[in-house]
Amino acid sequence: MERVGVFICHCGSNIGAVVDCAKVAENVRNYPGVAYSTDYKYMCSEPGQEMIQNAIKEHNLNRVVVASCSPRMHEKTFRACVEKVGLNPYMFEMANIREHCSWVHAGKNEEATEKATDLVKMAVSKVCKNEELQKGHAPVTKRALVVGGGIAGIQCALDIANNGYQVDILERTPSIGGKMSQIDKTFPTIDCSACILTPKMVEASSHPNINLITYSELEHVDGYVGNFEVTIRKKARSVDIKKCTGCGTCMTKCPGKADDEFNMNLRKRTAIYTPFPQAIPNKPVIDRVNCLKFKSRENGKDVCGICSKFCPTGAIDYEQVDELVTEKYGAIVMATGYEQFDHSIYGEYGYGKYPDVISGLHFERLVNASGPTQGHIVRPSDHKEPKTVVMVKCVGSRDPEHGKSYCSRTCCMYTAKQATMIRDHCPDTKVYVFYMDVRTPGKLYDEFYNRTREEYGVEYVRGRVSKIYQDGEQLMVKGEDTLLGKQVEIAADMVILANAMIPQTDSEKMAQIVGIGYDKDGWFTESHPKLGPVETHTAGVFLAGACQGPKDIPDSVAQAGAAAVKVCALLSKDQLETEPTVSKVDTKICSGCGLCVPVCPYKAITLETIQERRAGKTIERLVANVNSSLCQGCGACTVTCRSGAANLKHFTNAQILAEVDALCQTIL
Amino acid sequence: MSDIQSEMRATAKQLLESGEATVVIGWEKGTMPYNSTPVMIRSAADVDKLIWDEYCQQNLSTYLIDFIYTEDKVAIFAKGCDTRAYNRLIQDKRISADKCIVIGVPCSGMKSAKAAAKLPEGAEVPMSKACKECRYPNPVVFDRKIGQDVTPWCTEKDFSDVEAIEAMDQDAKAAFWKEQYTKCIRCYACRNICPACNCTNCIFDQSASGWQSKDINASENQFYGVTRAFHVAGRCIECGQCEMVCPSDVPIMLMNKKFIKDIDTLFGAYEAGLETEGPVPLSHYEVSDPEEFM
Amino acid sequence: MKTIEKAKLDSLFAQLAQNYSLLVPVDYNGLTQFAPYSQVQEGVSQLYLDGNVTVSPKTAYLPQSEAMYKFRAQGKKLAIEEMAGLDKQQVLFGVRHCDTKAIQCLDKVFLDEKFEDPQYKNKREQNIVFSLACNNPKATCFCESMGLDRAHAEASVADVQVYDFGDSFGFEAISDKGKACLDKLTGLGETASKLPDQKPQTLKFDVAGLPEKLKDMFEDPIWDEYSFKCLNCGTCSYICPTCHCFDINNKIRGEVGVKLRTWDSCMFNEYTLMAGGHQPRAGKKERVRNRFLHKLQYFNEKHDMSLCVGCGRCVAKCPVNVDITKFIRQVIG
């Protein structure tokens, strides 16, 4: 027999000033199922909760409805409250008469009171159909996967490893290091990027708890928090990493040439290569697209093989194939970083055709001592030192029409950094910066920017560049100085564009593989913009670094640490509590048609063969089965299921129908 | 037709005698001249019961469900619509192909038994509505085939009847459906004959679930009607059996065809029962589906 | 015998409608059934006298859905109120003989010596049955084989016997109730009581000894043969004039509600489903066997009459032509 206790909260005057709480309590006193009904000033307060607990004991209540604020606010509070006196926490319902009633119907006291009554009746009708539910438990694989081996991934892995947990770093390029390894100096300290990054890379590679899986791709993710099963494609390196000593002979002998993407195609590399000298692992891979041997094989021949001939350890293996391995992890950190916006869509910047209009990352390679020009700032076209450099900010950023609507956050600072570096390397070179705004919120950032202008004499022009065109050897940059309100034209030798940060081109596919959300631009979505910045909506998957949105190095490192803490908190548990509000299939009803299987976003439903006694015979038949650890309780299957075999606990068909009926019964 | 009939009997005989099949399901002559009714043949001696005439309307595929837990190997004769029904049942995992032998029979359309019952003897009997609109008179899947394929007489889906309802104003629509569903006696013949309604336990057989009371009125009957239509949406193979068996002449296909029409328009043309794999419209989505809820 | 020209039928109905509730056989959008005469007047339905109706007039005694009592529950308090019966006498015009016989069957169930169903009894008392003899039986009719008198309706049910004379109807009172009703009518003619010619039924067979034969046939393979094609739909039960099984449910709207009794069918899964989940009549065979044996054996054993009256509805309407007459002929041999 249902014995529901109803408690109407005034929330001080928040509810009480509009809704006649005593009347609502009175209105439902005789409602079917209600055994006790009352109102009180603050239900969530200590005395309020005690009042509920006492009433449960005194009136032998087996279900409770509290009408107060949003369940998103206090459902947990009241569940804990009723649980303390022995009630199952799922025998509780909340009616939202504050956010959905008193606050939005100010002055309409009579109607609001009537509405509150309806909402309470709905809650009572539902709670009468509620069932006791128990949280489930799932084991935890005490090992984490970090996807992406940039600074965020490395830092996150180190933090997890230093907490004593095994962690794998999955990196799709031949080496860890990421974008930071391409950068020459870091702002605002102008310290050498490699000098602070490479020790971290070495530490990661030598850490007993860290395992590097480079030149590999994420293929497939199954499972759930604490128990992910991740399939990884280990791409064929064509080099046996166990035999290779990293001596580099092969690279000196290789006749194949290819664009050097690490150096932004500013020079060529060999077909067998490591991306950069400090690469980790420092073992080459064969770029099969550009390898003479593999190219000849496409034409039915088999030439070259020089690297193999010269390799002292016989590590070259042309017959290697991609390998798929499946590993188990308890948590996954996505640290897949960003890409640089491609400015070739902009006609006003020359569609990317002018060799001396380069991006920020090009410049980093130009100015790097181990880069293609040994650190000399020269024009890519004729290798002359530029005398006038124009820098353009917000290329692709803050441009909802052609580029991205967001601010890329890092460009103001890296432009300032690069401007000072030009002035340092080439004191005679004039530097102009076209900008929309200068945004420097960071420790010592604004001071750096001011030094750039005041001490380094970099000229900032507020305005957009309307056109860049080639005029002889020079680039004419036309724009408007909006502060002076006049057109300006600068004859420049080189133009550096501050390209926006954009997500990896396949970030949406990645998100779908892992089962996390992404925004309109393709950045991965955090679970809460303020209170869950490194969590995702998928339990056990966390975010670090720029894959969540544009970030500079300190922010990425900080977020990596935050994600690591969340991972460790998860891995420190022996068992995980799982929500019981999941789908369940009544096998007596299920026909095993399997229509629910493809509908489940968590692959939680499988078809299983069960045995059944029927008319004296044992028969075998298919039925759907929900893995309650995988199921997150969306309910998609329940509507797909025609016969109602699939039902969502705590949001059952009967419970929702009871609410609908309760609302409608007053209509006559 | 008689050629097909003798070939049917010969095939059934051969299947039963060779032991390839233990049961053959076909049609026999029923009480009235317009009754051709399902028959189960277990012995080669009985194959002469089998007939093939212009009233072999009834879909035999649904009977295959009755044999899933027996040791039988079942052969059925199947027209185009029956083979689509067969695919439907395979896709819904209600039957397994290795227990069935499908003997395809191209069909030139069946006459309406309902019309025949009302007409005087000897009068010209019109073709059933579903047959008139049939686009797949030839079996779409079969293990064997009897007779020659016929040329389909329809190539496009005919939605003129649906459009006629759509053109009514709201009150006229409501009145029309209320009238139609006032007649419904909820005998569930439409459901039980439907190859897409193949759940072992239909929600309308679960009164305790609260989905529907046993009260009979236009509202409850419409709930039944629209719910059943929704359950077969994207799965209906357009055999029209529901409408043919309805003792109250409720135009049930008008509901089913509405969903077919809208699915085609909204999500791209779809033909149920042609394949046994691949997504069914309502257990599938495209990110690019029409957006009108912004 | 009193008569009225068919052309003046409207005036007869108008007179009847003045003093009684009047139900007539109609065609409502393709479904034939008994309905208030007002439907004909309003043009919603057309009068249908060409044959028997699909949904039998048992609806006037045992509606498909009928409130038994109503209630209101408030807190721990409960109020229950019986439903009022028919406050006015109700004429059923054109009930065929088979259906009068069927009502006699229902009497055995609902007006049992031990318990009289008050709602059934009320309708039985208030209904005045004008029973029309069939001159032109349908091809599916077999009432003669089931022992019915095509010239005379079941006297315990029918109040007025009606004959169709082509251009006119003739009326003969059977009961006092019928006589009182006829006496109130004006404008009727008078004719000698020569009965109209009746075309013979084509579906004819002998049922002698059927219940006894069936006694030993519970495990006969004939049931597999007859049940194979059955869909387990409720068409036969719902159009059958003698099927009388019902289920009882609540229909509740908040504090108030009614107890409903609704038709049920032995073809349905829930009919015999036990609370614990056991299903004693799991398959088609068990259900078809039960229905046929109830019609042709069990009811005979209990009430000494057949529960099949030979109306032929199920023969005509069964979607898969499960033919009870074929079954009877096969059993009799």
Place this chain on the structure above:
Amino acid sequence: MSNNSVENFEPKILVFACNWCTYAGADLAGTSRLQYPPNVRVLRVPCSCRVNPQFVIRAFQRGIDGVLVAGCHPGDCHYTTGNYYTRRRFLLITRMMEYMGIDPKRFHTRWISGAEGPKFQQVVTEMIEEVKAIGPNDKLRDDMKVEVKAVETNE
């Protein structure tokens, strides 16, 4: 509140709101004190894909004047794909309801995010006004007007 005379007609509208977006949006409308007419009642479901069209038909049977099904914008679903199924189902059901004679003004599906308090306010306000203008729903109703005159006694 319901009143069958059209002048004073105050419709009752049921809103199925997904927990993560629309319910939060309705909460935000509350915390922002965005006022709207008190004719709507929100029923919380985990995801709009939990809303069985049969619930909607049931509400109309029981005499509701309007139903709104609302969830996250496509792509924003907490469960990644739920609302894509909602969209498919309700594109069809919207048309079927209209086909059955239910005025399309009475039934809507909308995407309302957790940040769209003002949109929630706007959508329900417009819907209430529209439904008010067309009067009480008289279609598909399974009315049961029962008057029990008997006096209650203890059970």
